[in-house]
Amino acid sequence: MQAKISTLEQVAREAGVSPSTVSRILNGTAAVKDSKREAVERAINKLNYQPNRVAQALASGRSMTIGVLTQNIASPFYGECLEGVEKGLAGTGYTPIFANGHWDAKEEAHRIALLASRQVDGLIVLTGGMLDEALVHQAARIPVVVTGRQLDAANVYSFWLDDRAAAREATAYLISLGHHQIAHICGAPGHPDSEERQAGYKDALAAAGIAIDPRLIVQGEYSEVSGVVAVSQLLSDRIPFTAIFAANDQMALGARLGLYQRGIRVPEDVSLVGFDDLPYSSYMAPPLTTVRQPAFEIGMAAAQTLVSVLSGQTPQRPDLRLELITRDSTRRLR
Amino acid sequence: MQAKISTLEQVAREAGVSPSTVSRILNGTAAVKDSKREAVERAINKLNYQPNRVAQALASGRSMTIGVLTQNIASPFYGECLEGVEKGLAGTGYTPIFANGHWDAKEEAHRIALLASRQVDGLIVLTGGMLDEALVHQAARIPVVVTGRQLDAANVYSFWLDDRAAAREATAYLISLGHHQIAHICGAPGHPDSEERQAGYKDALAAAGIAIDPRLIVQGEYSEVSGVVAVSQLLSDRIPFTAIFAANDQMALGARLGLYQRGIRVPEDVSLVGFDDLPYSSYMAPPLTTVRQPAFEIGMAAAQTLVSVLSGQTPQRPDLRLELITRDSTRRLR
DNA sequence: CTGAAAGCGCTTACAG
DNA sequence: CTGAAAGCGCTTACAG
Numbered sequence: 001m002q003a004k005i006s007t008l009e010q011v012a013r014e015a016g017v018s019p020s021t022v023s024r025i026l027n028g029t030a031a032v033k034d035s036k037r038e039a040v041e042r043a044i045n046k047l048n049y050q051p052n053r054v055a056q057a058l059a060s061g062r063s064m065t066i067g068v069l070t071q072n073i074a075s076p077f078y079g080e081c082l083e084g085v086e087k088g089l090a091g092t093g094y095t096p097i098f099a100n101g102h103w104d105a106k107e108e109a110h111r112i113a114l115l116a117s118r119q120v121d122g123l124i125v126l127t128g129g130m131l132d133e134a135l136v137h138q139a140a141r142i143p144v145v146v147t148g149r150q151l152d153a154a155n156v157y158s159f160w161l162d163d164r165a166a167a168r169e170a171t172a173y174l175i176s177l178g179h180h181q182i183a184h185i186c187g188a189p190g191h192p193d194s195e196e197r198q199a200g201y202k203d204a205l206a207a208a209g210i211a212i213d214p215r216l217i218v219q220g221e222y223s224e225v226s227g228v229v230a231v232s233q234l235l236s237d238r239i240p241f242t243a244i245f246a247a248n249d250q251m252a253l254g255a256r257l258g259l260y261q262r263g264i265r266v267p268e269d270v271s272l273v274g275f276d277d278l279p280y281s282s283y284m285a286p287p288l289t290t291v292r293q294p295a296f297e298i299g300m301a302a303a304q305t306l307v308s309v310l311s312g313q314t315p316q317r318p319d320l321r322l323e324l325i326t327r328d329s330t331r332r333l334r
Numbered sequence: 335m336q337a338k339i340s341t342l343e344q345v346a347r348e349a350g351v352s353p354s355t356v357s358r359i360l361n362g363t364a365a366v367k368d369s370k371r372e373a374v375e376r377a378i379n380k381l382n383y384q385p386n387r388v389a390q391a392l393a394s395g396r397s398m399t400i401g402v403l404t405q406n407i408a409s410p411f412y413g414e415c416l417e418g419v420e421k422g423l424a425g426t427g428y429t430p431i432f433a434n435g436h437w438d439a440k441e442e443a444h445r446i447a448l449l450a451s452r453q454v455d456g457l458i459v460l461t462g463g464m465l466d467e468a469l470v471h472q473a474a475r476i477p478v479v480v481t482g483r484q485l486d487a488a489n490v491y492s493f494w495l496d497d498r499a500a501a502r503e504a505t506a507y508l509i510s511l512g513h514h515q516i517a518h519i520c521g522a523p524g525h526p527d528s529e530e531r532q533a534g535y536k537d538a539l540a541a542a543g544i545a546i547d548p549r550l551i552v553q554g555e556y557s558e559v560s561g562v563v564a565v566s567q568l569l570s571d572r573i574p575f576t577a578i579f580a581a582n583d584q585m586a587l588g589a590r591l592g593l594y595q596r597g598i599r600v601p602e603d604v605s606l607v608g609f610d611d612l613p614y615s616s617y618m619a620p621p622l623t624t625v626r627q628p629a630f631e632i633g634m635a636a637a638q639t640l641v642s643v644l645s646g647q648t649p650q651r652p653d654l655r656l657e658l659i660t661r662d663s664t665r666r667l668r
Numbered sequence: 669c670t671g672a673a674a675g676c677g678c679t680t681a682c683a684g
Numbered sequence: 685c686t687g688a689a690a691g692c693g694c695t696t697a698c699a700g
Contacts, residue, residue: 005475007693018671023695033669054391054453055693058676063388074417074613079408086407086434095448098432100420114429119388141339224617253617260619279408280614283558283587285594341677352687357679367685389677392692 006047014043026051057119066306067115068096068124071103076250076278077295081126081147084299092307094121103188105129112138122306126299127193143309145302148193157305159298159320163193163275166291166322167200168207170273171245173289173324175208178333179243179271181216185230185255187247188221197247197275215239220251227254235262242270242333249274249281249290256284256329271330286328294320340381348377360385391453400640401449402430402458405437410584410612411629415460415481418633426641428455437522439463446472456640460633461527477643479636482527491639493632493654497527497609500625500656501534502541504607505579507623507658509542512667513577513605515550519564519589521581522555531581531609549573554585561588569596576604576667583608583615583624590618590663605664620662628654 008026012019017036024030025040032040043049057063068085070078085096099115101108108130115123116138123138127148138144139155151158174182184201187194198217205212218233220226227246231254234241246252252274256266266272266286274281277292301318308315342360346353351370358364359374366374377383391397402419404412419430433449435442442464449457450472457472461482472478473489485492508516518535521528532551539546552567554560561580565588568575580586586608590600600606600620608615611626635652642649 009693019694020671020696021669024670027695029696031669036670050447050451052392052453052693053451054388054397055676056695057388058386058392058678058692059694059696061676061695072417073407073420074410074413076408076410076413079410079413083406083408095431095433095452097429099429113384117384117387118429119386224614228617253614257617257619257621280558280587283562283591285591285619287591343677353678354680354687355685358686361679363680365685370686386677389692390679392676392694393678393680395679395692 004048006049008049008051011040011043011047011049014047015039062121063119064093064095065118065120066094066096066122066124066303067112067118067120068098068126069101069108069111069115069128070098070126071101071128073098073100076280077248077276077293078126080279080295081299081302084296084301085124085303086299087296088300088303089307092303094303094307094310096124096303101128101130103129105131109134116141122310124299124302124306126302129191143306145306147298147302155309157309157315159301159318161293161320161322163196163322164200164203166324167197167245167247167275168203169200169324170275170289170291171201171204172207173326174243174245174271174273174330175204175210177243177271177330180210181213181239181241182243182245183216183218183230183234183239183241185218185220185227185244185246185251187251189219191222194222194247201245213239216241220247222248222250224250224254224257227251227256228258229254231255231258243272243330244270245273247275249276249278249288252281252288252290252329253284256288266329267331271333273330277325282327284329289327289330290325292323292325294322338382340383342383342385345374345377345381345383348381349373396455397453398427398429399452399454400428400430400456400458400637401446401452401454402432402460403435403442403445403449403462404432404460405435405462407432407434410614411582411610411627412460414613414629415633415636418630418635419458419637420633421630422634422637423641428637428641428644430458430637435462435464437463439465443468450475456644458633458636458640460636463525477640479640481632481636489643491643491649493635493652495627495654495656497530497656498534498537500658501531501579501581501609502537503534503658504609504623504625505535505538506541507660508577508579508605508607508664509538509544511577511605511664514544515547515573515575516577516579517550517552517564517568517573517575519552519554519561519578519580519585521585523553525556528556528581535579547573550575554581556582556584558584558588558591561585561590562592563588565589565592577606577664578604579607581609583610583612583622586615586622586624586663587618590622600663601665605667607664611659616661618663623661623664624659626657626659628656 099111123144125146144156150160218230274290281288305315433445459480478490484494552564608624615622639649
């Protein structure tokens, strides 16, 4: 182990060959006589040579780096996605560079510009509020994979899941259990997925011929607190309900606490359904019935798609779908 | 908006100055006549010029990039840390590059080598099982901040929190509530913090004159499942206990589910204490009594320390401490 | 199969 | 205050 940094040129000198040859051996870019190859390998080991990726990037025009724009790295949902991205990139030579948009369009644009200035070879945008145009703009230079929206444009690959249908299914499940007074805690206003989920909720009620009671629809913003608050509001308004469909698991967790604090049991008194299937949701007491989002798989598919595009292949469409997972937080109304 | 990439040389030509001058203006590296500055700024806007950071890195020898080695980006604890790192780096010009060690020493070494080859200007190691020597080795080239251990060496800055004392305090709290039969669910074997927490648990019992019953100490490995399993084991072995101290919140969550499934109430029948204070812990039903780790603050302090070292300043020691947070999962034994 | 040379897009002494 | 020139550590046509 030595801390000294050595360069390709030093390796070449040590091995008695030209820098070009060392480069070729490193990159497997051309056949090289065995005797030279061995000499070079010996020199590499002796000098403990590690190629400087920054120099490689500048010379080759490929940074072997992928920009990943997420909104909040600490959120359990994005955490799963990022694990998937990491997995999908493992062994490909590409390193992910993560950036957080914090649900702010300006911040997102700023982060993307930074990623671009770092010469990322491709971009993965996990949802995000930026305009389609901004994405298309980036796609003029590098391939872009975006989740959470449908976008048909050159060099952009979008994955979209049908939140509305899944929300409809989740709500229909509650209805099938005999619930008619179903409250909905909405996601953050303005987020497309939050609108979709609400629409799915309404679809299911309409399909069952249940009138939509606007007092049962309360605003949340995807955080745990907002779930607690929503339940307080529902309860203090004395709107009767026997079930809650929360637009994500974090709010379902908050709602569950709000109910608990008032001695309202789940599922005995109120059935509860979430959306996401976060890692902790199956460990809630009771385990939460929810719509599973394949977060890990989404991240992995995004990474794989980008890598195959970058290697000149045609990526295959991943099979990603939302799935209702029934657990113990829901029960038949008696 | 245009996708074309322009270079500093093009800007220079457009503005009728030399590349050196453009560079100086960009970096505020020397005074420049106002007329030229304006011409350059106009050219930059016209060409929508963004400096190529890769080229800057190669030329200047500073990549403006910080390597952050964590174990598992998707874990709620590391997620918080990383948010803190991001916050601490915001506005400094440094970009974090995250890498996961997955609790594997070889993988860690590999990741660090990769970060080094990408010419990171500094390294943040969030816990991790690598040897002190490996860290010291890195510190020969770039400053290193490491958490979760004490390490006195040149160019390394270590943050260490007293897990043992905090675990002792948590256990003592249960004792003060009248509990004598306190089970402990250990963290992953071999992890220093897991040993420390167990030692603290034993310290508290010893200090209270309570004999240590090895049957009450069950192995976990920091995951939720391992908490469920630990409770099953305790229960099937019919070891009587009135409280559980889990070495982290994830296992406490699992334990809580295990108890719930058997109709054992928290805190009425069993008091439960965790360690970490994850974002979700205060939303458990009941909210969890736990030891708060300042994860965000740790990440932020690590970043700030590194930045101040990199700018030639002497970093000030952050005031980081563990704190017992009492909530509703514990109650006096009757 | 291999080397000399140019070039990637910047920064930074060196001179003036 | 400003420019010409060298250099950062690689890759990659171009020639042979």
